[in-house]
Amino acid sequence: MHTLKIGILDPSGRAEGYTVDTIKRTLRERVPHLAPLRWRVVPTPGRVSHPVWIDVGLPDFDQHVRQATVPAPGGRVELAEVVSAIASTPLDRTRPLWELWLLDGLDDGTVAVVFKLHHALADGLSSAQLIIDLMDGEVPDAQAQPEQVPSSARLLAVGVRDVVGLAARFPGLAARSWRASAAAGARRKSGATMPAKAFTAPMLAWNTGVTPHRWYAFTDVALADLKAIKDASGCTLNDVVLAVSAGAVRSYLADGHGVPAETLTAAVPISIRRQDETRTWGNRLSNVFPSLATDIEDPVARLHAIHDSMAAAKEYHDARDPELWQDWWDFYPILHAFQRSATRMMHRTAKRPTYSMIVSNVRGPSQPLSSNGAPLRAIYSMGPLVDDLGLNITAWSYLERMSFGVVTCKELIPDVWDLAERIPVAVDELLAAVSSTVAPPTSEPA
DSSP states (O other): OEEEEEEEEOTTTTTTTOHHHHHHHHHHHHHHOOOOEEOOOOOOOOGOOOOEEEEEOOHHHHHHHHEEEEOOOOOOHHHHHHHHHHSSSOOOSSSOOOEEEEEOOOOOOOEEEEEEEETTTTHHHHHHHHHHHSSSOOSSOOOOOOOOOHHHHHHHHHHHHHHHHHHHHHHHHHHHHHHHHHHHHHHHTOOOOOOOOOOOOOOOGGSSOSSSSSSEEEEEEEEEHHHHHHHTTTOOHHHHHHHHHHHHHHHHHHTTTOOOOOOOBEEEEEOOGGGGGOOBBBBEEEEOBBBOTTTOOSHHHHHHHHHHHHHHHHHHEEEEEHHHHHHHHHHHHHHHHHHHHHHHHHHHOOOSOSEEEEEEEEEEOOEEEEEETTEEEEEEOOOOOOOBBOOOEEEEEEEEEEEEEEEEETTTTHHHHHHHHHHHHHHHHHHHHHHHOOOOOOOOOH
């Protein structure tokens, strides 16, 4: 469940270049003010309850900062292979759950800094804030508050207390879930548009269970093109990201085993983070589940179908209880057991996945960033894979570009670059299609 953020830095203006020592110097300055990078997971005895975070102070940066050289010729494919290998190794849970990798050997003289971070520490928006806080600029006000690891007896007492508290909360959560289900049923009976249902999408190669072997590819497009599609269609930028992802996947399937007659569906993380929670670390996420309308050939009609489905999914989510999903994570063993048993049963009986894939759209930093004077030229992201969702497309904006990171397992999609390189094609196709549907302005008489 770790994610990766890949920053491309241009050290050409630095006489001393950009080295591991440069990174360590930055970390010594910044980490005292960034609590998540000091937190270590400490399990409760017997796993009677959730593990706890302990601020262990400044970690040993020699254990967290690594270096590797991208093999020749040092292009995008070679870079992605090294990133894939980094992503395929779990984080060491006896230390704070992050690593920073410096990758040199790129053909254009830039360097890549790979920030490997467990999702428990930060979601997309808080990851973006962490990246900003690690770059040149003001240091956050917070200071390190190292803690002693509690004794086993203390951890056990805290765990038992938490279990008692959770037990007291469970009836209320169950009642909220029942009300949410009733609200969903009433909405369905009213004839309102509904989000995509679980276990209705066709089973595809990447829905058969994830492996440890991550396989990554990336691309980027002009943010102005996506905004032009948004403005011409009356849809949202997130709708456009979904439509572009759907178009690329549909094209990929069309040139392979064919496009299924039934539409693909998506799990789309959405933030429930308030504006004052910029540095509230951890996750403030829920999910909505739109159709990807891959059964529709026309790209504009597909975009509008996605828009309608996404709007319905958001309305449904808000009507049911926006905090419900987040609160269920406090009861993770129950939630996970239910999801896993339901998934296995539907795989065996109906040959259906929960949903087809994960598509995430994160608003990245909007201001130019640099690290030790080296400008940040681009950011790419790799999201997590879960259960039978073995394909994740994560979009991140930065300045005038929108990057798309595509991750799967090598056993599931061996030609991941073929899929990734269809994303810019899908953008061009959609941009041309929406442009042709907008009537030109009527000329004023002379």
